[in-house]
Amino acid sequence: MGSNKNDWSKRLEDALWAYRIAYKTPIASGIEEIRLDAYENSCIYKEKTKGFRDKHIVPREFQIDDKVLLYKSCLRFMNGKLRSRWEGPYIVTDTFSYGVIEIHETSTRRTFTVNGYYYGYYDLAHKGQS
Structure with missing residues (x-):
């Protein structure tokens, strides 16, 4: 079978469907997992730094006539x-x-x-x- 200039319109829908299924879905789910891991790591980092900073805070309590x-x-x-x-x-x-x-x-x-x-x-x- 020979290729014709008009054949692209017949195969475009199948090509777009294959592109959406084959390339977009695995990448999107992989990005979502990476994003969730990064979010969890940032939460852990924030908790550790807050604990470190809070450990060094000395409360100042003043009494009357100080x-x-x-x-x-x-x-x-x-x-x-x-x-x-x-x-x-x-x-x-x-x-x-x-x-x-x-x-x-x-x-x-x-x-x-x-x-x-x-x-x-x-x-x-x-x-x-x-």
């Missing part, structure tokens, strides 16, 4: 010298949930509330002696 330093997040330049990023000491007057504390400045008698990221212990050496 002395603390307040962190200034903006860095200012003054006459070619750097100012300290810490102000204080301030006295803790009240503690709230989620690490929020109320502090009192003795020099100006000002009281304000501060988020947990912006303060630190004033005197670590004497913290355990009170």
Whole structure:
């Protein structure tokens, strides 16, 4: 039998069916298995790194009348010298949930509330002696 230019239209449907069945199905299922394995590995990695990071977190719990330093997040330049990023000491007057504390400045008698990221212990050496 000789090939004719019009034969492609008769065989196109069979060729497309064979292409869909033979090449697409095994590749799609293989990709799905690889994707699921990668997802499981990423979950395992996240759990391990979270455990490692959480192990090194030290909770800061302040009591009333503790002395603390307040962190200034903006860095200012003054006459070619750097100012300290810490102000204080301030006295803790009240503690709230989620690490929020109320502090009192003795020099100006000002009281304000501060988020947990912006303060630190004033005197670590004497913290355990009170």
